Amino acid sequence: MLYVFVVEKLQEYEHYIFPLGVAIVLSGMYEDDLDNAEDVVYTGQGGHDLTGNKRQIRDQVMERGNLALKNCVDQGVPVRVVRGHESASSYSGKIYTYDGLYKVVKYWAEKGISGFTVFKYRLRRLEGQPTLTTSQVQFTYGRVPKCPSEIRGLVCEDISGGQEDVPIPATNLVDDPPVAPTGFTYCKSMKVAQNIKLPTNAAGCDCKGVCWDPKTCACARLNGSDFPYVHRDGGRLIEAKHIVFECGPKCRCNANCVNRTSQRGLKYRLEVFRTPKKGWAVRSWDFIPAGAPVCEYIGVLLRTEELDNVSENNYIFDIDCLQTMRGLGGRERRQQDASLPMIQNMDKIDEQRPESVPEFCIDAGSFGNVARFINHSCEPNLFIQCVLSAHQDFKLARVMLFAADNIPPLQELTYDYGYALDSVYGPDGKLKRMTCYCGAEDCRKRLF
Numbered sequence: 045m046l047y048v049f050v051v052e053k054l055q056e057y058e059h060y061i062f063p064l065g066v067a068i069v070l071s072g073m074y075e076d077d078l079d080n081a082e083d084v085v086y087t088g089q090g091g092h093d094l095t096g097n098k099r100q101i102r103d104q105v106m107e108r109g110n111l112a113l114k115n116c117v118d119q120g121v122p123v124r125v126v127r128g129h130e131s132a133s134s135y136s137g138k139i140y141t142y143d144g145l146y147k148v149v150k151y152w153a154e155k156g157i158s159g160f161t162v163f164k165y166r167l168r169r170l171e172g173q174p175t176l177t178t179s180q181v182q183f184t185y186g187r188v189p190k191c192p193s194e195i196r197g198l199v200c201e202d203i204s205g206g207q208e209d210v211p212i213p214a215t216n217l218v219d220d221p222p223v224a225p226t227g228f229t230y231c232k233s234m235k236v237a238q239n240i241k242l243p244t245n246a247a248g249c250d251c252k253g254v255c256w257d258p259k260t261c262a263c264a265r266l267n268g269s270d271f272p273y274v275h276r277d278g279g280r281l282i283e284a285k286h287i288v289f290e291c292g293p294k295c296r297c298n299a300n301c302v303n304r305t306s307q308r309g310l311k312y313r314l315e316v317f318r319t320p321k322k323g324w325a326v327r328s329w330d331f332i333p334a335g336a337p338v339c340e341y342i343g344v345l346l347r348t349e350e351l352d353n354v355s356e357n358n359y360i361f362d363i364d365c366l367q368t369m370r371g372l373g374g375r376e377r378r379q380q381d382a383s384l385p386m387i388q389n390m391d392k393i394d395e396q397r398p399e400s401v402p403e404f405c406i407d408a409g410s411f412g413n414v415a416r417f418i419n420h421s422c423e424p425n426l427f428i429q430c431v432l433s434a435h436q437d438f439k440l441a442r443v444m445l446f447a448a449d450n451i452p453p454l455q456e457l458t459y460d461y462g463y464a465l466d467s468v469y470g471p472d473g474k475l476k477r478m479t480c481y482c483g484a485e486d487c488r489k490r491l492f
């Protein structure tokens with residue numbers, strides 16, 4: 045449905061060509077509509093069967109609402125987008141969300157699914173607006189798919205090919221034709237470069253069953269005589285630390301010990317989905333509570349000096365626990381978050397900080413897990429935590445991603461990549477810049 049602006053006489057509008065579109069309501073009325081939240085292909089009005097079965101029965105004409113949206117394209121006027129969602133609990137059978145201003149980028153005519161001419165309008169959501177609530181509304185009203193055949197835009201049922209306990213579907217409602225993520229091999233555990241010898245495993249603790257007494261557990265003592273996790277929800281990190289020491293292969297406790305929380309693999313239903321501007325991204329169909337482990341950053345463990353084509357590889361993660369602890373914008377903001385209290389001992393960490401670049405990194409370019417698809421945000425909902433669970437060499441720590449806040453279903457999962465601006469150079473020695481499309485209110489506008 046399209047609302048058309050008809051106030052033609054007001055002086056402030058005298059330079060505009062009328063009619064002009066003001067707002068559209070997306071309610072799934074047209075069989076040719078494509079709604080991917082931030083990016084919409086809207087079908088013009090007219091020519092459809094008024095019985096409500098969404099079928100086109102004649103050609104559309106460039107008049108009224110269609111003309112109004114064309115005038116929006118020609119004159120750069122954005123429109124408001126309201127979405128209707130089916131809801132059995134609402135007396136009207138629908139609820140509506142106001143989803144903000146969208147630019148009407150272009151329009152064209154084409155033969156629709158039923159063979160009649162329809163006008164199409166590509167709308168893109170303007171940046172700098174609050175995060176969309178639409179996907180959460182869909183979840184609340186039971187729109188999270190229950191099986192693969194219900195997933196819109198499914199391009200791969202499980203990118204892990206059965207390796208993870210929980211399948212990871214990939215969806216693509218952006219590309220035409222839709223493509224699946226390619227160019228890498230999924231692996232759920234780290235591959236270690238041949239010239240790296242992992243340190244021997246630490247002696248561990250002597251606790252029987254599960255560790256419970258932080259005064260006697262040798263691993264808890266490494267964490268300042270406390271366990272870093274609470275039992276709730278299968279283990280949640282109490283606070284961000286410079287390193288978390290977990291129980292490992294030589295400890296006598298069993299697999300249910302809370303101090304092995306990050307070692308249990310994926311437990312949330314994650315989806316890799318295509319975005320209009322950031323490539324692939326990751327979201328969860330389940331609610332994730334603050335402090336819960338989401339996934340580990342997996343790839344090939346390499347010496348940093350041996351990396352080829354660093355500036356062309358978007359999937360390198362430097363293992364730099366000290367940097368990870370400091371100065372991430374998102375992390376500083378989270379210090380006010382009661383669920384993740386203040387980071388301690390920052391001075392000690394600064395004293396230890398080596399000046400050189402990190403010795404080791406994880407390259408998820410060719411081999412990697414779901415973490416390689418997680419994008420950067422200047423206002424992230426995940427944070428990086430270095431974890432040691434076998435040996436105790438922090439230069440080779442595991443890189444874990446934990447929830448920084450309670451994360452509602454279908455919200456994109458992001459962390460702060462932590463680049464300093466003007467710190468990345470190309471092979472030609474020239475400074476490289478990358479625009480940030482995270483859409484956060486305080487976005488730094490560049491990744492680096």
Ligand SMILES: C[S@@+](CC[C@H](N)C(=O)[O-])C[C@H]1O[C@@H](n2cnc3c(N)ncnc32)[C@H](O)[C@@H]1O
Binds near residue numbers: 321359416417479480
């Ligand atoms: C580790 S990959 C993340 C997954 C990636 N989007 C993909 O399609 O595979 C990092 C790359 O994603 C893109 N990216 C991540 N966050 C972004 C952001 N906030 N804005 C723009 N591009 C982003 C950049 O190309 C970056 O180099």
